[in-house]
Amino acid sequence: MEKVTAIVLGAGSRGNAYARYSLERPDELRIVGVAEPDGARRKQFADGYGLAADACFESWEEILDRPKMADAVFVCTMDDMHTAPALKALQMGYHVLLEKPMSNRREECLAICRAAKESGKALTVCHVLRYTSFYRTLKRLIDDGEIGQVQTVDQIENVGYWHQAHSFVRGNWRNSDQSSPMILQKSCHDLDIISWLIDRPCLYVSSFGSLNHFTAAHRPAGAPDNCMDGCPHSGDCPYYAPKVYLTGKTGWPVDVLTVDLTPEGIAKALREGPYGRCVYACDNNVVDHQVVNMEYEGGVTASFTMTAFTADFTRQIKIMGTRGQIMADMTKEEIRLHRFGEEERSVSPKETAADGFGHGGGDFGIVENFLRLVNGRGDNLTSAAASLQSHLMCFAAEKSRLEHRTVSMEEMISG
Ligand SMILES: NC(=O)c1ccc[n+]([C@@H]2O[C@H](COP(=O)([O-])OP(=O)(O)OC[C@H]3O[C@@H](n4cnc5c(N)ncnc54)[C@H](O)[C@@H]3O)[C@@H](O)[C@H]2O)c1
Numbered sequence: 001m002e003k004v005t006a007i008v009l010g011a012g013s014r015g016n017a018y019a020r021y022s023l024e025r026p027d028e029l030r031i032v033g034v035a036e037p038d039g040a041r042r043k044q045f046a047d048g049y050g051l052a053a054d055a056c057f058e059s060w061e062e063i064l065d066r067p068k069m070a071d072a073v074f075v076c077t078m079d080d081m082h083t084a085p086a087l088k089a090l091q092m093g094y095h096v097l098l099e100k101p102m103s104n105r106r107e108e109c110l111a112i113c114r115a116a117k118e119s120g121k122a123l124t125v126c127h128v129l130r131y132t133s134f135y136r137t138l139k140r141l142i143d144d145g146e147i148g149q150v151q152t153v154d155q156i157e158n159v160g161y162w163h164q165a166h167s168f169v170r171g172n173w174r175n176s177d178q179s180s181p182m183i184l185q186k187s188c189h190d191l192d193i194i195s196w197l198i199d200r201p202c203l204y205v206s207s208f209g210s211l212n213h214f215t216a217a218h219r220p221a222g223a224p225d226n227c228m229d230g231c232p233h234s235g236d237c238p239y240y241a242p243k244v245y246l247t248g249k250t251g252w253p254v255d256v257l258t259v260d261l262t263p264e265g266i267a268k269a270l271r272e273g274p275y276g277r278c279v280y281a282c283d284n285n286v287v288d289h290q291v292v293n294m295e296y297e298g299g300v301t302a303s304f305t306m307t308a309f310t311a312d313f314t315r316q317i318k319i320m321g322t323r324g325q326i327m328a329d330m331t332k333e334e335i336r337l338h339r340f341g342e343e344e345r346s347v348s349p350k351e352t353a354a355d356g357f358g359h360g361g362g363d364f365g366i367v368e369n370f371l372r373l374v375n376g377r378g379d380n381l382t383s384a385a386a387s388l389q390s391h392l393m394c395f396a397a398e399k400s401r402l403e404h405r406t407v408s409m410e411e412m413i414s415g
Contacts, residue, residue, distance in 0.1 A: 004374045005070040006097075007033035009060040009085050011045035013256060014099055014126070015076035019049060021367040028371055032070050035063040040259045060085040068092050071374055072122075075099055078172065079180045083108040090119040095374045097367070099126045101188050102384060102391055104180040106412070109391045113384040122373035124366065124380055125387040127192045131365030134330050135193055137349040138319065141326060142197055146337060148323030153194050153302040155317045157187060164288060164308030165239045165279050166253045169214045174284035182286040183207070183401075184394040187306050190315070191292070191397070192382075192390035194304060197319065200296040202389060206406040207397040209290025213308070219280030226276045228267070239279040241270050292397045 006022075008015045011034050022029040031049040035057040036042040046056050057063040060077060064085060073089040074097045075082055083103045089096050096116075102109045102125055116123035129135050142150060159168075173179045173186070183191075195202060220233050227234070227241035234240045245254050250261040258269040270276030288308040295301055314331035324339035338344040372378040380386070389409075396407040 001028055001371065001375050001377075003028060003030060004072055004371045005030050005032045006072040006074055007031070007035070007063060007070045008045070008074045008076060009035045009063065010075070010077035010081075011036035011038075011041045012076065013252065015074060016045065016048075017363045018074050018076065018097060018126075018367050019045070021364060021371075022049065024364075029367070033057070033063055035060045044259050064088045064092065068094065071095060072097060072370070079104050079185060080178075083112060086112055086123070087115050090115050090121055090123065093119075093121065095122040095370075097124050097126065097370050098384075100387070101180055101184045101394070102387060104184060106392065106395050106415070109384075109388060113388055116384040122370065122380060123384050124370045124373065125382045125384060126366060127189060127382040127387055127390075128362030128366050129189050129193045130196060130362070130381050131369060132330070132349075132362040133365075134328070134333060134335070134349040135196075137335060137347060138317070138326060138328060139197060141335075141337060141347065142319065142321070146324060146339060147319065147321030147326060150198055150319060150321045151300055152320040153198060153300075153317065154320075155190055155194055155302070155304050155315060157190050157304070157306045158310035158312045158314050158316065159186070159306060159308050160310055160313035161238055161308060162244050163253070163313055165214070166244065166256075166275070168286050168288070168308070169239075169279045169282050169284045170275050170277050171253075171256070174282060174286060176286050181394070181398045182306065183209075183290055183292065183397045184391070185286075187290075187292075187304065188390055188394045190304050190306070191294075191393045192387060194294070194302045195296075195390050195393070198296050198300055198302060200298060200300060202294055202296050202393055202409050204295040204406050204408055205292060205393055205396040205400055207290060207292040207400040209287040209306075209401050211285060211287050213288050214279050214282070214284055216280055219278065223278050223280065225278055225281045226271065227278060228271045228276050231278070241276045242267075245270060245275065287401075290397075290401065292393075292400075294393065 008019050019031050022031050033055040034045050037058050042056055072095040075085050076099050086096055086098050102112050167173050222232050224231055245266055257275050258265050290306050292304045316329050319326040326337050328335040333349050335347040335349055336344055337347050373380055392412040396412045400407045
């Protein structure tokens, strides 16, 4: 395979998650530029990937104003900053690895699909779960007919109480006015994977959910705005910030707070940044639990639950077919296949060469596949077109939740 060169827009968690591939396989990928407004992050990224000062820029606009300088662009900025850089990069002749959601606006998702098709370049949407050995194994079992014809799928996303507090109460995705509704930001992965497994057009979507717990009404008496200011509930509040961040660990999510990962640096970030805030005193508005029901062509149904209120941080799925069932847990890497009339057996999800990168190997697998596409090989498993249905389903689910009615996908497609 020819070595691919790439520039990264947004050197945050995701920019680093994909760029890391170049350190593992330097013969396949070289990072040659970065755009990042945060000086400390930009410097850390430049040091990590050996970038000279003239390869570092403060914004995506600035780097894309320059003549084309690589084969590919990794768009890893926040949700509402995906469309413009993706369209510009395609226009300039770059291949594009685009973070999900493609956009938080339906019309922009459609525009990205059109532009990707017209450009003739590879555009891969980062639905990383499709590249995990776990979900690939489930897909293979279904496609091999192990459980007959799929009739029903049930998936639950156990967000985890601390993860909800980190990302969706205190952090980047707490407020849909500034990012995306939770069903789009977090669970577009789930509606995508369910649809991929069922492999039929979705016809109808209905959804319920709300922000019940992380509100001012549940703030205990005397709790200060910031946990670091002597909260009297530090002992019994599971969301007390030092319990989450001052544990001695420095990986994700702690590395989101600051580049200074000493205890003093983390404590400073808690005092001064958003992550030390009392979870009952934030400007959050996204749901803390939501359910979605889906009807697919041929009467196949699916249901999905996303909830903050779990100790585990995993996805669990049950797939029910005419000849058997599969029950599986992603974090435990457990897949149990029970063909009707036979003994249940375990199946090992070890199908790809994916290693220990994030998302069950998906972060590694998606870059590997993308680089093949840039070299003119392989299939684009998560092209814009392939990702569109699940994005539209997320918009439908949010509409249904807010309007208390079933939404037809026809309505979402025709607008
Ligand atoms: N595929 C997945 O599984 C997955 C997981 C988490 C997040 N995401 C998505 O990835 C995206 C990034 O999330 P993240 O966790 O890396 O966030 P982040 O905040 O860590 O990174 C975003 C970076 O973009 C930078 N930025 C802001 N304005 C910019 C500009 N004008 N030009 C260039 N960079 C700019 C920010 O300073 C920040 O460092 C989001 O859209 C998110 O929804 C995807």
